[in-house]
Amino acid sequence: MNIEIIIPLLAYLLVMLGVALWVYSKKQRGGFLENFFIGNRSMNGFVLAMTLMATYISASSFIGGPGAAYKYGLGWVLLSMIQLPVVWLSLGVLGKKFSILARRYNAVTLNDVLYARFQSHAIVWISGLSLLIAFFAAMTVQFIGGARLLETATGVPYGVGLLIFAGTVAVYTALGGFRGSVLNDAIQGVVMLIGALLLLTAVIYAAGGIPSAMRTLNAIDPALTSPYAPNHFLSFPMMASFWVLVCFGVIGLPHTAVRCIAYQDSRAMHRGIIIGTIVTGILMCTMHLTGVLGRAVISDLTIPDQVVPALMVRVLPPVFAGIFLAAPMAAIMSTVNAQLLQSAATLIKDLFLRVRPHASLSETKLSVSTRLITFVLGLLLIVAAWQPPDMLIWLNLLAFGGLQAVFLWPLVLGLYWERANAAGAILSMVTGGTCYILLTLLKPNLLGWHIVVPSLTVSLIGFLTGVFLFREGNKK
Amino acid sequence: MTDHRFILARREALLSVALTFAYILFWALCAYLPDETLPGMSGLPLWFELSCVLVPVIFVVLAVLMVRFLFTEVSLDANDEKTDTAPQGKHS
Numbered sequence: 056m057n058i059e060i061i062i063p064l065l066a067y068l069l070v071m072l073g074v075a076l077w078v079y080s081k082k083q084r085g086g087f088l089e090n091f092f093i094g095n096r097s098m099n100g101f102v103l104a105m106t107l108m109a110t111y112i113s114a115s116s117f118i119g120g121p122g123a124a125y126k127y128g129l130g131w132v133l134l135s136m137i138q139l140p141v142v143w144l145s146l147g148v149l150g151k152k153f154s155i156l157a158r159r160y161n162a163v164t165l166n167d168v169l170y171a172r173f174q175s176h177a178i179v180w181i182s183g184l185s186l187l188i189a190f191f192a193a194m195t196v197q198f199i200g201g202a203r204l205l206e207t208a209t210g211v212p213y214g215v216g217l218l219i220f221a222g223t224v225a226v227y228t229a230l231g232g233f234r235g236s237v238l239n240d241a242i243q244g245v246v247m248l249i250g251a252l253l254l255l256t257a258v259i260y261a262a263g264g265i266p267s268a269m270r271t272l273n274a275i276d277p278a279l280t281s282p283y284a285p286n287h288f289l290s291f292p293m294m295a296s297f298w299v300l301v302c303f304g305v306i307g308l309p310h311t312a313v314r315c316i317a318y319q320d321s322r323a324m325h326r327g328i329i330i331g332t333i334v335t336g337i338l339m340c341t342m343h344l345t346g347v348l349g350r351a352v353i354s355d356l357t358i359p360d361q362v363v364p365a366l367m368v369r370v371l372p373p374v375f376a377g378i379f380l381a382a383p384m385a386a387i388m389s390t391v392n393a394q395l396l397q398s399a400a401t402l403i404k405d406l407f408l409r410v411r412p413h414a415s416l417s418e419t420k421l422s423v424s425t426r427l428i429t430f431v432l433g434l435l436l437i438v439a440a441w442q443p444p445d446m447l448i449w450l451n452l453l454a455f456g457g458l459q460a461v462f463l464w465p466l467v468l469g470l471y472w473e474r475a476n477a478a479g480a481i482l483s484m485v486t487g488g489t490c491y492i493l494l495t496l497l498k499p500n501l502l503g504w505h506i507v508v509p510s511l512t513v514s515l516i517g518f519l520t521g522v523f524l525f526r527e528g529n530k531k
Numbered sequence: 532m533t534d535h536r537f538i539l540a541r542r543e544a545l546l547s548v549a550l551t552f553a554y555i556l557f558w559a560l561c562a563y564l565p566d567e568t569l570p571g572m573s574g575l576p577l578w579f580e581l582s583c584v585l586v587p588v589i590f591v592v593l594a595v596l597m598v599r600f601l602f603t604e605v606s607l608d609a610n611d612e613k614t615d616t617a618p619q620g621k622h623s
Binding site: 129132133136137139140143144146147148150151152154155158264265266267268269277280281282283298302303320321322325328329332333336340344471 | 534536537539540541543544546547548550551554555558562563567568570573574575576578579582583584586587588590591594595597598599602603604605606607608
């Protein structure tokens with residue numbers, strides 16, 4: 056075990072807990088649910104940008120992404136830059152309308168908005184359950200990433216790392232709620248940014264400059280410096296699928312969408328778009344480029360996912376390595392806390408309180424049980440993450456795409472299409488989700504297209520069918 | 532449901548989508564048009580410098596301009612339709 060790396064890392068985790076405790080101890084205006092799940096809609100532009108970015112950028116951008124870049128070369132950086140529009144697209148499209156409606160309905164979760172728009176309990180149940188399942192998968196992958204990171208960089212055994220790391224996230228999310236999470240996200244966003252820039256600089260230095268690194272890469276395989284990657288892996292259908300999966304589809308991710316109802320005012324949204332886009336651009340480019348150039352420094356990794364931690368240990372002095380190990384940890388924690396909170400919100404607000412509306416009478420009881428559920432969910436994840444699989448990014452994208460197939464159309468069409476109705480939304484969610492699961496299991500040959508593309512198409516067709524079959528109910 | 536803020540919101544949503552499509556176009560042109568072996572200024576290939584550095588920088592600037600000049604500040608409160616910059620709307 057490497058003490059010099061572990062100490063700054065533990066200090067960092069303690070800071071996260073400290074922030075949550077501070078938020079917990081502060082007295083807050085408004086009801087418990089409003090505060091715990093969306094921080095009473097008080098985010099300013101900077102925090103909004105950071106939390107959107109941090110929620111969106113997960114283990115896949117810090118571990119899996121650079122790992123794939125290591126394997127496929129500069130073409131993967133090109134692919135990662137597809138994500139540049141994510142912030143302006145999700146804030147811009149959901150935008151002010153979503154925010155105004157959420158305030159009008161006093162909505163705390165995505166399901167509240169969907170219920171208010173479509174007036175259907177079925178929708179809440181479908182969306183709630185698919186959200187819980189997908190988040191569970193996604194969070195497990197994130198925890199695995201975190202624990203593996205600790206294992207590679209510090210030599211802490213996988214199980215111990217998992218306990219320390221996942222325990223911290225569970226505790227600080229349960230204590231701090233939304234406000235604690237987004238504050239931690241903001242800190243983590245800054246850490247990620249600094250960490251990514253410094254690591255890239257150190258890697259370029261260790262590779263003997265960019266031209267030298269390019270010569271090394273060309274010597275390994277000239278395809279590493281082409282936009283197509285070795286064996287033409289990054290084909291047109293592949294790239295086009297990613298435009299859907301990591302750019303347009305992101306509008307439909309519930310944990311990013313909920314951040315679009317929690318900002319203070321339109322000025323916060325405007326500043327959020329600007330800051331968020333800049334930070335996302337810088338992080339995507341630097342982290343993935345680091346993965347590519349890393350191959351010129353360490354060319355013999357068998358598990359590509361280990362490239363970032365391995366580089367940290369190799370090119371940074373130990374104490375710095377500890378501090379910057381915090382960056383990918385931050386990426387993971389900030390994603391998990393958002394999803395954990397959303398899962399708890401779904402369980403309590405959308406499912407439990409909808410079945411038993413009178414249970415909300417006591418605020419104290421509500422507060423204790425919500426925090427307890429958040430914490431227990433965290434523990435369940437640790438159990439699930441005990442046996443880890445190999446290629447992280449694909450598993451994560453699996454959960455990611457499933458959510459999009461379920462939520463994208465009901466959200467977007469619900470907002471902007473007056474004739475959208477409950478039947479359409481239900482059909483869209485069911486067909487999209489089913490299609491996604493079936494394609495995942497059957498693995499048919501889709502000529503290189505990612506399964507999210509047919510799933511979203513089916514889901515759209517489902518929506519239109521529902522709207523046109525049951526149009527009477529929607530006439531004015 | 533013709534809150535004028537919703538008309539604004541729809542326009543802003545369309546603008547965001549349009550900017551995204553413009554980004555895809557330039558990203559693709561710069562990535563796949565240049566000869567892939569041409570070196571750029573920094574030692575990285577030219578296609579990479581154009582599509583992963585230059586185009587993103589340009590579109591960050593465009594996003595800033597879009598938000599500054601085409602997006603309108605409005606109140607988000609539930610029953611408040613008034614803004615400083617836009618004319619008042621009425622519920623239908």
